[in-house]
Amino acid sequence: MEPRTTLAPVPASTTAGGPGTSGSAKSGSTDWPRVTLHIVTGKGGTGKSTVAAALALALASHGNDVLLCEVEGRQGISRMFDVDPLPYEERRIATGLTHPDSRGSNPGSVYALHIDPESALLEYLAMFYRLGRAGRALERFGVIEFATTIAPGVRDVLLTGKVYEAARRTGRRGTGRQYDAIVLDAPPTGRIGQFLNVNSELAGLAKVGPIKTQADSIMTLLQSPRTAVHLVTVLEEMPVQETADGIEQLRGHQLPVGGVVVNMVRPPELDQDDLVAARNGEIPSLSLVEDLSTAGIEADDELVDGILAEARHHAERRILEDSQRVLVDDFDTPVYELRRLSSGIDLGGLYELAATLERQGMA
Amino acid sequence: MAGPRRTRTSRPRVGPLAATGRTAPALDINALLDDPETGIIVCCGAGGVGKTTTSAALALRAAERGRKVVVLTIDPARRLAQSMGIKALDNTPRPVAKLKKGRRGGSLDAMMLDMKRTFDEVVTSQATPEKAAQILANPFYIALSSSFAGTQEYMAMEKLGQIHRQAQQDGSFDLIVVDTPPSRSALDFLDAPERLSSFLDGRFIRLLLAPARGPARLMTAGLGMVTNALTKVLGAQVLRDMQTFVAAFDTLFGGFRARAQKTFELLQADGTAFLVIAAPEPDALREAAYFVERLSGDRMPLAGLVVNRASPAPAGTLSADEAMAAATRLGRKDPDSRTAGLLRLHADRTRLVEREALLRQRFAAAHPEVATAVVPALSTDVHDLDGLRRVGDLLAGQ
DSSP states (O other): OOOOOGOOOOOTTTTTOOTTOOOOTTTTOOTTTOOOEEEEEEOSSOOHHHHHHHHHHHHHHOOOOOOEEESSSSSSHHHHHHHOOOOOSSSEEEEEEOOOTTTTTTOOEEEEEOOOHHHHHHHHHHHHHHOOOOHHHHTTTTHHHHHIISSTTTHHHHHHHHHHHHHHHTOSSSSSOOOEEEEEEEEOHHHHHHHHHHHHHHHHSSSSSSSHHHHHHHHHHTTSSEEEEEEOSSSSHHHHHHHHHHHHHHHHTTTOOOEEEEEHHHOOOHHHHHHHHHHHTSSSSSHHHHHHHHHHHOOOOOHHHHHHHHHHHHHHHHHHHHHHHHHHHHOSSSEEEEETTTTOOHHHHHHHHHHHHHHOOOO | OOOOEEOOOOOOGGGGGSSSOOOEEEOOOOOOHHHHHOEEEEOOOOOOOHHHHHHHHHHEEEEEEOOOOOOEEOOOOHHHHTTOOOOOOOOOOOOOOOOOOOOOEEEEEEEEOOHHHHHHHHHHHSSSHHHHHHHOHHHHHHHHTTOTTTTHHHHHEEEEEEEEHHHHHHOOOOOOEEEEOOOOOHOHHHHHHHHHHHHHHSSSHHHHHHGGGGGTTTOOOOHHHHHHHHHHOOOOHHHHHHHHHHHHHHHHHHHHHHHHHHHHHHHHSEEEEEEEOSSSSHHHHHHHHHHHHHHTTOOOOEEEEEEEEEEOOOOOOOOHHHHHHHHHHHHHHHHTOHHHHHHHHHHHHHHHHHHHHHHHHHHHOOTTTEEEEEEOSSOOOOOOHHHHHHHHHHHHTO
């Protein structure tokens, strides 16, 4: 595992002005002090599940307990945290991040919950209707399958409904474990507006009735300042465009947009002049050969040409990244940056990312 | 499984070399595209692996090699439409201009699935005008056709069937390239017809139809209980809408199911080739492995695996550790050393490539029969037909 040098520096323009920061600069302050429900979305392949997991670890410092939820049936959490596949039940899976200046205060715990619509529906029915035998009859008649796979909108109400139930517990007495924060690993950006806008999805269908009432309460929480929807992207055109579209859509539904997490940023090697020189093929191979031999490397032409070609490829990508970063900075949201880890993401890597998010003020 | 499409560049090894990492047989994209028997290519895989771009690049390459191609995309990537010189894609095939005219006069059309419109068209073409109007106005139908996440999968199948029938009648196309929906699980695409059938055959539909079929219905105790429970949860109005919808739709269901079944069989036929698209990431390759197994389980003809976004291999034999050690030495003398930075980049690239190669080797060890094409990551994004052509060249290993 590489130490700090692998982590991206905090971009100067980013963490200022997050909602609720109100100018306080004391260490350990976060951009989202009022938020208890963090929803993480992102285009496929940008690493939104990784970011959700890292955010949960970062929030679970200072004795805070955090619930990390997944709703897409992928069992990604169990793989990332190297635990057995999760049931429909809250399980403790990890100890939160230890804050560098915590001075004896213990980190909290991360709990995980795998929400599947069938279990959520049965639990919902048992909780509110005490259906007893009728509940089983519903299953026999294929009603459960219908409601969770075919009936439009119902599936999303059930999934967000369970998150709502867990969020309602926070800060209040009641049954079940209380959490200081909840992180939802949500569906991808292309579907997020529809997923969270449970209300209008059902509107055409159920204008009154219990399921409509349930959807209304969920919507109230989702649109409140207690919620933030964070978007994960990488610095490429299509994901950045999709993030812009996602932000617009969320704002259109009055859903509170959180931060943008720029993931898998290439290493910041080479300064601006060197990047331009590398792209234009203007790095003299002679000085490279000399340096290499100083460092004890006998360089042949293949190696020298190879290193220069790698530098050109890197420079082209970095210059493209910079042009996309300008667009991201225009989103008018806090921005966080995570570096690409060349060795891949393991549990140690998650803590490393969590520490970066914490340092940049996301948690 | 179509044998001749694959060219095996590696033979089983014995002796000391047998222990070296397995390499998958190479996927011959040109042979696949040129084979007149190939009538449908389905690209599937996890989200974010470049499925849509790959589909478009394959379609363009096939067209410029003389095929009459239509590409059906699901993902509304505006940029891709622009890259093909089309302002906006819609539900009917639009010709792509500015092809490099091949010797044999190929053509390329592109379209994007509009699931609501496709659903509406099915209804209007199958039902009497009266009944169609009734269905189209039903609140349950409107919700089902526009927002239900699974509708996209059904409608992709429906559209594929339509285009195929049309192409067979008028010879407008001889190759259909399909980009599958960005499903939670890429498998939803295959499950669509099955799920529709099991829903239509299910007791639930009969339960909903019971009141509409008059007083002679069999109102068992269980049925009453279920209806009551549904009314409690959904409200009476939703249940009524659903009953009206199902009653009106009743006669259409048969045709729907028959066509879905036909499309499923079409996918199993020899003229179809499935390409599983992945990126060299554990999640994407796990999904790809799952898909490979599902396809063979359903006897779907798998042509091969495409691994996109592979990091280009570093040149020379300088290992990551050696490069890092040298960078540290140079950095001690000059903290701003450019060469140290170049060496760290080399180390980063080498580690990345090693990890990716390991992931691919593991995949090949578990699925040695799957022909594979590895496409290196481009240093810029795809904007135009030239960009797509370059992807096509890389797919073909050129």
